Amino acid sequence: MxxxxxxxxxxxxxxxxxxxxxxxxxxxxxxxxxxxxxxxxxxxxxxxxxxxxxxxxxxxxxxxxxxxxxxxxxRAEIGQAMAEQATRMAYFSTFNNLSNAPAAELAAKLAELAPANLNHVFYSCGGSAANDATIRLVHYYFNRLGKPNKKRILSRNNAYHGTTYLAASLTGIESNNWGFDTLDHLVTHLSEANLYRRPKGMSEAEYCGHLVAELEETIERIGAENIAAFIAEPIMGAGGVLMAPRGYHARMQAVCRAHEILYIADEVVTGFGRLGHFFASEAVFDTQPDIINCAKGLSSGYAPLGATLISDEIYEVLGTPQRKGGVLSTGFTYSGHPVSCAAALKNIEIMEREGxxxxxxxxxxxxxxxxxxxxxxxxxxxxxxxxxxxxxxxxxxxxxxxxxxxxxxxxxxxxxxxxxxxxxxxxxxxxxxxxxxxxxxxxxxxxxxxxxxxxxxxxxxxxxxxxxx
CATH class of the missing domain: 3.90.1150.10 (Aspartate Aminotransferase, domain 1)
Known part of the structure; x- marks a missing residue:
């Protein structure tokens, strides 16, 4: 090193x-x-x-x-990559018809590393912003499909998805929101998957079935026509490093697919090596999310950066012009910031080179x-x-x-x-x-x-x- x-x-x-x-x-x-x-x-x-x-x-x-x-x-290499990019061009807008080389290179690299079909990248400045941006894009996606009632997001108790307004509402750690307002009309929390504190006498397989049944009952109660997505960390992080029972994520995804509910994997923590793979959803948990969010290890913290990885199917809708003169009117000043993207590219290079x-x-x-x-x-x-x-x-x-x-x-x-x-x-x-x-x-x-x-x-x-x- x-x-x-x-x-x-x-x-x-x-x-x-x-x-x-x-x-x-x-x-x-x-x-x-x-x-x-x-x-x-x-x-x-x-x-x-x-x-x-x-x-x-x-x-x-x-x-x-x-x-x-x-x-x-x-890491000298990352600092040097950032310095070289900053002295060449520290920043320029990526709005409309403008881009920069590190952002383009990184998007292609993330598409290569991600599970198949997640070939499109929307940049933000961190995990909370990535989750916020994702929900906005998901709502837009269903609006474009002519299904404007699909707004509700399913999350879980003790989940952590950030502290920006919408991300804080997705977060299910009760103490995180003491004294703060949340968007309760948009989010419904299911039980956390907590093997250590599962009901007494319940086997791991029975516990998995119990949690899947709760999802099915919730969909029936709210109506699939009103639910846009389910968001889950592969392993809950700040909520207690909670491990789900074997098969949980694959079974939860199958239920979501059956009801046209998008499956969002929040890999802000689990991504980029923490579980031994660049992304854990497919390699560890046998799931193929419609969307993966990442941040943190993406740049190893050397520069603020978040990314939302979107499937080809969702992009086909997002990428279709909504009307003459209409644009995808969301994003951030620092979306695809060249210095942050340069840091992420060098970070990934180091991870691959050093195994x-x-x-x-x-x-x-x-x-x-x-x-x-x-x-x-x-x-x-x-x-x-x-x-x-x-x-x-x-x-x-x-x-x-x-x-x-x-x-x-x-x-x-x-x-x-x-x-x-x-x-x-x-x-x-x-x-x-x-x-x-x-x-x-x-x-x-x-x-x-x-x-x-x-x-x-x-x-x-x-x-x-x-x-x-």
């Missing part, structure tokens, strides 16, 4: 920068009960699998920035097995996920699966103990999520699991001391 030549950073005044950040930067998902006093940890440097804070503390990155720095930090997907297929199962050794800890109720997309669910009692009180902040405790020992993982309520750069090897996995073993031991002791156990 080639990382950028390191130049001495300019000196930073840690206290002044912390103050500026606290006083002026409204962070996503801020816990204001803590933020006003504690502010944020400022990450100022990175290299490979490591990040460094403003005080010089070095950490293993266990979350790939936020599910996205798949090829690792400090990163093959590395995940080899190291991923090892990471799964090693993380499961943490199950001996009193609070570790479930270790789940696949390859480099994993979560640990913390519980008060393993037999009943009862959760610890919210005020115990168990996920935060585990993450803090891990960070003390040189590892950053993500706390989400009672969960801890591990979604590392895709360049970890077995030695790194062993170091990480050793740190987590210590972190859970320390967390159990602190929970007992504070009366939660």
């Amino acid at each position: 080639t990382t950028a030549t390191r130049t001495p950073p300019r000196p930073l005044d840690a206290q002044a920068l912390w103050q500026k950040d606290r006083d002026h930067f409204i962070h996503p998902f801020t816990d204001f009960s803590l933020f006003h006093d504690k502010g944020c940890d400022l990450i100022v440097d990175s290299d490979g699998i490591y990040v460094e804070d403003i005080h010089g503390n070095r950490f293993i990155d266990g979350i790939a920035g936020l599910w996205c720095v798949n090829v690792g930090h400090g 990163i997907c093959a590395n995940i297929r080899e190291v991923g199962p090892y990471l799964e097995r090693q993380l499961k050794t943490l199950s001996h800890h009193e609070t570790v109720g479930d270790v789940r996920g696949s390859h480099f997309m994993l979560a640990i669910e913390n519980v008060a009692d393993k037999a009943s699966k009862e959760l610890l009180p919210v005020e115990a902040r168990v996920g935060d405790r585990v993450a803090a103990e891990a960070q003390k020992r040189g590892l950053i993982i993500r706390p989400v309520g009672h969960l801890n999520i591990i979604s590392p750069p895709l360049i970890w090897n077995r030695d790194v996995v062993d170091r990480v699991v050793a740190i987590l073993d210590e972190a859970f031991t320390a967390t159990t002791a602190s929970l007992r001391k504070d009366g939660y156990l």
Whole structure:
């Protein structure tokens, strides 16, 4: 792996920068009960699998920035590709009859990598925007077919599809929308597919049938003539890395097809290697979506970029002139931004050249097995996920699966103990999520699991001391 030549950073005044950040930067998902006093940890440097804070503390990155720095930090090739494109032409409009070379090259490459028939690309600036744009295009598609009543979108409880207005409405994590308005008239949420918390005594196959039956009953109740699409993450990400029962996605898609309901795969997290393939829908879950949305690993987080991959059948309708002088009047100023597309092209080149997907297929199962050794800890109720997309669910009692009180902040405790020992993982309520750069090897996995073993031991002791156990 080639990382950028390191130049001495300019000196930073840690206290002044912390103050500026606290006083002026409204962070996503801020816990204001803590933020006003504690502010944020400022990450100022990175290299490979490591990040460094403003005080010089070095950490293993266990979350790939936020599910996205798949090829690792400090890749000189990507920085150079971006710089070359920026100095040649940083930006020009892609509206109407204009385009640019990186956007055209990337669209063709995505069509090559995607499941057959997904040959057309609509660019956005990230995952939320990709999901928003997709629903707008889906509604337009059915309007063009003379079926204007097909507007309802089926999503799932605990799904995460973003935080822009419509994407937030698709998102089924209840706490994400506390105090915010949502477009409830457009979205119906089905049950999440959660093997760990499936009804007691129900087999995996029975649980799959139960979820499929719920979809069929929902279609019957609402009317297929009113439903445009079903959107699903192959594995739920921020909602808890929830694994569906075997065969779930293929069966759900078959029901949708039978009722002319489009199947949208949100591969913002699962795409670009996290499960060992560029796209997981067909290769892992035996589905052929009508639309795939991607972002994050598409550029490994080096530049903001999202993409909606659309089937030939849908494009045939979208690409037919609606009327004389009529245009496809949707898009973004930065659709197909040349610098972002140049970053994505180099990112994909690196992944192919270094066999990163093959590395995940080899190291991923090892990471799964090693993380499961943490199950001996009193609070570790479930270790789940696949390859480099994993979560640990913390519980008060393993037999009943009862959760610890919210005020115990168990996920935060585990993450803090891990960070003390040189590892950053993500706390989400009672969960801890591990979604590392895709360049970890077995030695790194062993170091990480050793740190987590210590972190859970320390967390159990602190929970007992504070009366939660």
